[in-house]
Amino acid sequence: MNLFATFKQSIELEQALSELESSYVKADQILVIYMDNEPQQVPLVGRTKDIHSNSFEAGMASATGSAVIGASIGFVLAWGPIIWGLIFVIIGFTIGYCIYYFLKKDKFHTLNPKKEAEILVIIQCTETLAHPIKEILWKYQALTVGQSS
Incomplete structure (x- = not known):
């Protein structure tokens, strides 16, 4: 079973990963993917947005x-x-x-600020560990949590 969670880059993500590694899963069962944002358009030379x-x-x-x-x-x-x-x-x-x-x-x-990059965490675990791992992810402010069989 795989669990998926998205986070914003923060200390909570690091705390969640360290708690998961110390309690439930090994480090090689966790995959962390940094998601890219939309590339920013380069302003014309000499022009600023200030x-x-x-x-x-x-x-x-x-x-x-x-x-x-x-x-x-x-x-x-x-x-x-x-x-x-x-x-x-x-x-x-x-x-x-x-x-x-x-x-x-x-x-x-009124310009929209650039969205912060999100981080996708994929955790490979057994069915019995899925619920406690989800609780840890929610405890450390995951944006979304999902699972696949």
Whole structure:
């Protein structure tokens, strides 16, 4: 008879395996299989999924354009092109950062986190040991437990 159980990677899995090995079955009667997750898609080069770095890029682009406008206007105004260019850099960065951040923050927060990998444990045992082994598996928080004859 074979028993099947799935676990998340945790200390409970290690405790269950050590208790099973010490009480009911030998180590060569237990097979542990690490299940792979869906492969992650690689983002485009230079693009991240962090909203703050993307907002910073948008703010810098807006600051650059604003600095040109501010310096151009500064030739006519009292403080000169350098001061007005710096003032417009700060204003442009703030506006660009805030607009991008507030428009995109909902999309970044609704992304599904990556699922944790599960581990499949296959235990070869006799019919008489099936019930106590199942109890140990449930005790240590197995996600699912099944059996085959």
